Amino acid sequence: MIDKFALTGLPLGFSGGQQGAKHIIELKELPTAMLCNDDLTAIGAIYEFARNGIYVPEDISIVSYDNTTMVSEMSPALCSIDNKERESVNVALNMLEERIAGLKEQSRQVTLDSSLIWRESVKKL
Numbered sequence: 570m571i572d573k574f575a576l577t578g579l580p581l582g583f584s585g586g587q588q589g590a591k592h593i594i595e596l597k598e599l600p601t602a603m604l605c606n607d608d609l610t611a612i613g614a615i616y617e618f619a620r621n622g623i624y625v626p627e628d629i630s631i632v633s634y635d636n637t638t639m640v641s642e643m644s645p646a647l648c649s650i651d652n653k654e655r656e657s658v659n660v661a662l663n664m665l666e667e668r669i670a671g672l673k674e675q676s677r678q679v680t681l682d683s684s685l686i687w688r689e690s691v692k693k694l
Contacts, residue, residue, distance in 0.1 A: 581606070586613025593629075594621055602630040602691070608637045611647055615690070626692035636686050645689035652683045 576592055579585040586605060590613070593599065605611035611633035615625050625631050625645055633640065633649040640647035660679055 582609045583613035583616070586610040586615070587617040590614040590617035590621075590623075594618070594623065599623065599629050602632065605631065605633045608633045608635045608640050608647060608649055611640075611649075611690075612643070615643075615645075615647075625690050630691040632685070632691060641686075641688065648686065648688045648691045650683055650685050653681050657681055 576589045579588050586609070589603070589605070589610070593603065594617075603611075603614060605614060611631050615631060618625060618629065623629060631647065633647055634652065635654075636649040636651035640649050660681065664677075664679070
């Protein structure tokens, strides 16, 4: 499904980013920014935009989610939300060990902070 503000039903990853960028290009009027659900999707979008003469961040800003190691090395470096994956895995493993050892009977919810890592893929105003 496509509407002016949201793209849904696209595949994940590089090809999903390409397809999303193609849909946006078809709008004839670019939004100021695109938020992608993961870094590889954002990379696919950046690639497709560049193939069509649309450049990040000059023409459209892109923000992603995951903050994988590769995104700081690209050009432009990708602005990405760091979800603290390693910390999340460690907390989950500790909770599992507690449950197996019988130390914790009740389930609980743990909230970990995430942070936006500002990089070159967002246009400065």
